[in-house]
Structures are given as C-alpha cells and as structure tokens.
Amino acid sequence: MNEIATLMAxxxxxxxxxxTHLSGVHVFRSSQYGARGPMCYSQGVLIxxxxxxxxxxxxxxxxxxxxxxxxxxVPLPVECETFASIEEPVLVLMVDIDLVQLNYIIRLMDExxxxxxxxxxxxxSGFFVADNTEDMDCSVIRLLQALQSPLEAKVMGxxxxxxxxxRLLDSPDAAPLYALSLSHTRLSRVEKALNYIHKHYGxxxxxxxxxxxxxxxxxxxxxxxxxxxxxxxxxxxxxxxxNKAKALLQLQNLKVKEVSTQVGYESTAQFSREFxxxxxxxxxxxxxx
Numbered sequence: 001m002n003e004i005a006t007l008m009a010x011x012x013x014x015x016x017x018x019x020t021h022l023s024g025v026h027v028f029r030s031s032q033y034g035a036r037g038p039m040c041y042s043q044g045v046l047i048x049x050x051x052x053x054x055x056x057x058x059x060x061x062x063x064x065x066x067x068x069x070x071x072x073x074v075p076l077p078v079e080c081e082t083f084a085s086i087e088e089p090v091l092v093l094m095v096d097i098d099l100v101q102l103n104y105i106i107r108l109m110d111e112x113x114x115x116x117x118x119x120x121x122x123x124x125s126g127f128f129v130a131d132n133t134e135d136m137d138c139s140v141i142r143l144l145q146a147l148q149s150p151l152e153a154k155v156m157g158x159x160x161x162x163x164x165x166x167r168l169l170d171s172p173d174a175a176p177l178y179a180l181s182l183s184h185t186r187l188s189r190v191e192k193a194l195n196y197i198h199k200h201y202g203x204x205x206x207x208x209x210x211x212x213x214x215x216x217x218x219x220x221x222x223x224x225x226x227x228x229x230x231x232x233x234x235x236x237x238x239x240x241x242x243n244k245a246k247a248l249l250q251l252q253n254l255k256v257k258e259v260s261t262q263v264g265y266e267s268t269a270q271f272s273r274e275f276x277x278x279x280x281x282x283x284x285x286x287x288x289x
Contacts, residue, residue, distance in 0.1 A: 002066070004137065005049035007144035008091040017094070021153035024096035025143075025161065031089040034082030038278055040243040041078055043191075044096045045168065046070040047132070047140055051090030054081040057127075058230035067132055071168060073097070073176040074126040074191050075198065076229055077239035093140065095161060099181070105166050106181045115178065124179040124187040126228045130171040139164045186224040189214040193225065193233075201240050202264045207233045241265070242278050249287040256283045 012018040012029035019026055024044075036056065046053075052065040056079040064070035084090035109115055130136075143160040146152040169177055179187035193210040210233060211221035225233050241263040248259045260271035260283075275283050 002049070004047075004066075004140055004144065005091055007141065007148070008049035008093060009089075011144065011147055012091060020147045021150045022147060022157040022161070024098060025147065025157070026094040028092040028094055029089055030082055030084045031086045032082075032084060034080070034084070036079050036081040037280075038239070038243065039078065039080050040240065041070075041072045041076050041080075041127075042094075042096065043072055043075050044094055045164070046072070047093040047095070049091040049093065051088060051092075052083040053090065053092070054083070055079070056081070060230070062129055064129060069130045069132055069136070069168075070127065071097075071130055071174075071177065072127050073124075073180050073187065074194050074228060076126050077231070077236065077243060093144065095164060097165070097177075097180075098161070101158075101162055102165060102177065103181050105162060105169065106178060109169070116175070124176045124185060124228070126176070126187070126190075126230070128171075128173040128176055130168055130173060133167070133170075135170075136164070136167040139167050187228055189216060189221075190225050190228040193221070194229075194236075197233075197237055197240060201237060201244060202262055204264070205237055237264075238274065239278070242275055245271070245275060245283070246279060246286055249283055250289065256287070259283065 008027050009029075011020055012027040015029055015031060017026050017028050036054075046064060047069045048065050050066065052063060054061065054063045055070070057076065082090055106115065139160065143157070143164060146156045146160055168174060176187055179185040180191060182188060192214050196210060196213060197205060207222065208218055211218045214221065216224065222233065225231075225236070229236050231239065245259050245263045248254055248262060249256075254262075256272065257268045260268045263271075265271035272283055275286070279286065
C-alpha cells in the first residue's frame with residue numbers, strides 16, 4: 001500500500017462508508033467488484049487511495065483512481081462501477097464541499113488577484129476530474145494523519161480541508177468550483193434549484209417553479225440544467241426519487257406503497273414499473289436484500 005492508502009485503511013475498518021472525527025469527511029471501503037448500477041453522488045470531493053471507480057453519466061464515461069480525483073460540484077444521479085477485490089479493496093476519501101469554506105477561499109484569492117480571468121461558462125458542468133498533483137497528495141496525507149486523532153481532527157481538520165479545496169481550485173479544470181461560488185453563474189443558479197429538489201422531492205415539483213426560483217426563463221433554465229446535470233429537470237427529479245426510495249426500502253421496514261408516497265409518486269404501480277426499469281429489480285426484491 002502507498003502511504004495514502006495505508007492511512008485511509010486505518011480510518012475504514014468496515015465495508016461501506018466510515019465516519020471520521022471530522023464532520024463532512026468520510027472514508028469509503030469496498031472489497032468486491034461492483035457491477036455498473038445507478039446511485040446518487042453527493043456534492044463533494046472523492047480522492048482514491050487504492051483501486052478504481054468508473055462513472056457513467058449520459059453518454060460520458062470517466063474514471064477516478066490514484067492519479068485522478070473526482071469533484072462533484074452538484075449532487076448527481078449517475079451509474080457507477082467499482083473495481084476492487086479482497087486483496088486490493090477500493091479506498092476513497094470523501095470530503096463534502098462546504099460553500100462557506102469555498103467562498104472564503106475564493107474571496108481571499110480575489111483580494112490577491114488570483115481568480116482566473118478565463119472562466120468559461122461552457123466548462124461549468126456538475127463535475128470535473130482533477131489530476132492529483134504532488135502538492136495535493138501532501139495535503140491529503142496531512143488531512144488523513146490528522147484524522148487519526150480526535151484532538152488533531154478538531155484542532156486542524158477544518159484548516160486542512162481548506163488547504164485541500166485551495167489545491168483543487170488550482171486545477172486547470174476547476175472552473176465549476178469557482179462558478180459554484182459566484183452567484184451570477186448558470187451553475188450556481190442550477191445548484192440552488194437542485195437544493196430545492198432535494199428538499200421537496202416528495203412533493204409536486206414544477207419546472208416553471210424551479211425556473212422562477214432562480215430568475216430564469218423556463219427554456220433557459222431547462223438548457224442550463226441539462227448542461228450541468230446531463231439530465232432534464234424531470235429526469236433528474238425521477239432519479240432522485242428512485243434513489244431515495246431505494247434507501248428507504250433498504251433501511252426502513254416500510255411497505256412499497258408507503259415508500260412510493262413518501263418519494264412523491266401518486267401511483268404505486270407506476271413507481272414499481274419505474275423502479276424495476278431503473279434498478280433492474282422490483283421494490284419488493286430490493287427490500288428483501
């Protein structure tokens with residue numbers, strides 16, 4: 001194991017997501033191959049210590065591994081494939097993006113005239129892949145070392161996350177991170193609409209309402225939404241509802257009808273059809289796993 005993988009392994013004794021001593025920072029571990037399947041990625045940074053993951057979004061395919069980190073500037077429903085084994089489990093550091101921290105760094109960079117002048121709106125998608133530079137690896141190692149101790153995590157953790165975000169902002173593909181912080185960009189407006197969807201997915205959500213919320217015309221909003229998320233607003237909403245339903249079925253002892261109602265479906269039959277089409281299993285089969 002390399003040093004980063006060794007430190008991650010110490011923080012991830014169990015399969016799945018492991019909490020750390022710092023809020024918003026987790027370590028994921030998987031010791032088996034995971035076939036391509038739907039899931040929802042949260043807004044955050046994913047740094048691989050060992051193994052590889054492949055993500056499918058619309059017609060795009062991209063990988064993140066030891067040399068490349070994945071930055072999700074907005075939460076996105078994707079399809080994911082995991083390459084891992086018992087001998088070489090996948091280890092991933094997951095760091096939530098705190099907009100207060102991000103805005104603080106960008107304000108300081110602006111004061112020092114370090115904001116890139118060529119921020120290109122067309123590059124402001126909901127994610128980007130960053131090369132893991134030597135400086136970034138050093139930042140990751142310092143953060144992982146601090147996370148080994150509750151005291152060090154409390155004293156230095158926030159500053160080390162700030163350092164990590166700063167290194168990512170230095171990436172040549174970091175335009176979406178800057179756009180997230182700047183209120184007038186298409187990405188920041190779409191991110192506001194996504195926050196609304198994630199809070200109200202169990203209710204009736206109209207595209208016109210979302211467009212009005214971010215002060216855009218319905219046509220401009222629809223176009224910008226597709227550029228950022230690779231989905232239409234209605235497709236995105238459906239994927240979020242289905243992913244939330246899967247979590248409810250697996251974690252709570254609820255009936256299919258109760259779950260379908262909770263995630264915003266009026267028809268249980270329609271919910272079951274769309275769930276089976278999306279996850280290749282019925283809601284009942286999912287609940288029994």
